[in-house]
Amino acid sequence: MKYKSQKVAYWFFALSMLLLVLQLTYGFIMGFARIGLDGLHDFIPFNTARAVHTNLLVVWLLSGFMGAAYYIIPEEAQRELVNVKLAYVQLISLALVGVAAVIGYHFNWWEGRKFLEIPRQLDFLVVANVLLFLGLILATLFKGKRRTTTALVLSMGLLFAALLYIPGMLPFDSQVTDSFFRWWVVHLWVEGVWELIMGGILSFLLIKLTGVDREVIEKWLYVIVGLTFLSGVLGTGHHYYYIGVNKIWLIVGGIFSALEPLAFLAMALFAVNMYRKGEKRHPNKLALFWTLGAAIVSFLGAGLLGFAHTLPQTNLYTHGTLVTAMHGHLAFWGAYAMIVLAIISYSMPNMTGRKLYLSARGRAAFWLSNIGMIGMTVAFGVAGVAQVYLERKFKMEFMQVQNEISIHFVVLLLCASVLTFGIILYIVDFIKHGRPTDQALEIKQ
Amino acid sequence: MLSKKQARTFFLGGTVVTFLIFIGLTIYSFSKEQDQSNYENITEQVVRGKHLWEASNCMGCHTILGEGAYYAPELTKVIDRRGKGYIKAVLTTPNPWAPNGRKMVAYGFSDEEAEDLIAFFDWIDDIDLNGFDTVVSPIAKEKTNN
């Protein structure tokens, strides 16, 4: 740690960890409901659990991205954050808005639009919060001594993510139009601007961990984010095949979304090659595991499994089945959960001065959570493919098929337990690091 | 070899060009001639139905147009498959509805609310889904075969 104000990041990461635990809890509620253990139905029906599960996912990732920015931007810009007090105000308001939304979901205060369930009134608070965050980050960046590509790409990702929230707030009478612009948020986030955030964090970590020259790393960063937008923007069309808009999207969406894996492949090759090339062997191996892991698993989850159902001929049958849930889990995990866990693993020893990265617990956390998540992906995948054949090809009744495939949800729950055990170990490590301290400023990294 | 400046030009150029094409295609597919969502048939009742659909977060269990959750059946073409009477019964019953063991939230909608939702489904059913409707409803399939 080079600047005192970087310590703010710790509290965003702590909030992240807390929300992650809650997210997993609601995942279990849904998993159990799917095998018939739905005792909570009257208090937390499936739609409540789902809204909480997916929204907490987004909020803990955003909190992680914000923490990452508060840690990275001062170091890249070579100055303290412009205003530390306001950063804490932003932290607390983020937590309050998140909590209000989640509590609201238990009392039917929501808008049933997948991933955008936050009611419009609260949306304005979200916007205010994000504006405050962006103001602090951008002011620090532009008052700083230098403006690196890494910092610019990261900030640009955060800025665009905020702008793209707006189309999701517009009201429409038609379900088709509503859905069309919902994807401007959901798709253009995860397959567009969030990749800039991921790329920025990845590039920062690779510079620190491998010692490869910044110029080389940042050049490839441009190539990667270039590929992302080149394929991802028109790739939005893969959500427009079957929702009641023009057939032209079958062609445009089919071609461009099929190219999207290239950006993730480039990310994986880039990370592995920089690691090979690097002369420096940073002692924080754990951070390196998570960093390389994010680049590789995102290619599997987003690139390969995304490609598996992105062609219109396939998507006609898989659209809106458990195949989508299979892909959604590994893609979110590999690309965004793992990169957040990577920056936390890297920054915690620097902020607290405690170098816990040699512990076996950290390694176990990495392997158990990844093995658990891959097992869950397989379980969702088998259930999904069976569902596609039985329901969509052989025209069996929905619930008859669900009963056939419920055994895969037992497997899902077992694998989810392995994942959860890994996450608990990760959080134990997080807690054992203790609080951030100014004494850590003197420690060499 | 590629320089950093060239890499940046690739990024900025690619982004601007694809984004402009994207906007163009969006405008094109919402132009009146291209509309296949029978937009003109959206009545006030359909809009009320849509609001109920959102306020109840039906999408938290069901899919519609293939979007939503995978806990309960796809509702595109549901009128074809079940008929209006059945749907109305499900929506208005104050008792938890649990066909085949999986519970639905007992909304206990009024008659009028149920009608609004049915109007919404009715409108959905006439959207041209580029063939997806034939996948989710066997009856739609028969229609296209004829």
Ligand code: HEM
């Ligand atoms: C990190 C990147 C990605 C994440 C986090 C992600 C996540 C998701 C999620 C959560 C959904 C479900 C959305 C909903 O129904 O509301 C989805 C759908 C989809 N994704 Fe991705 N995705 C990523 C990248 C990709 C890529 C690169 C491709 C293609 C190569 C792809 C192809 C698809 C397709 C075709 C669907 C629609 C499935 C359907 O019709 O039901 N995804 N993705």
Ligand code: HEM
């Ligand atoms: C305890 C572990 C977990 C369990 C048991 C679990 C279970 C589930 C279930 C049952 C669903 C709903 C599927 C449906 O609609 O029927 C779901 C949705 C989802 N979960 Fe999880 N989950 C867990 C952890 C995670 C994690 C760690 C992530 C992200 C990294 C995640 C991301 C998602 C996403 C993106 C969706 C929406 C998928 C879609 O709509 O296609 N989950 N989860």
Ligand SMILES: [Fe+2]
């Ligand atoms: Fe997408």
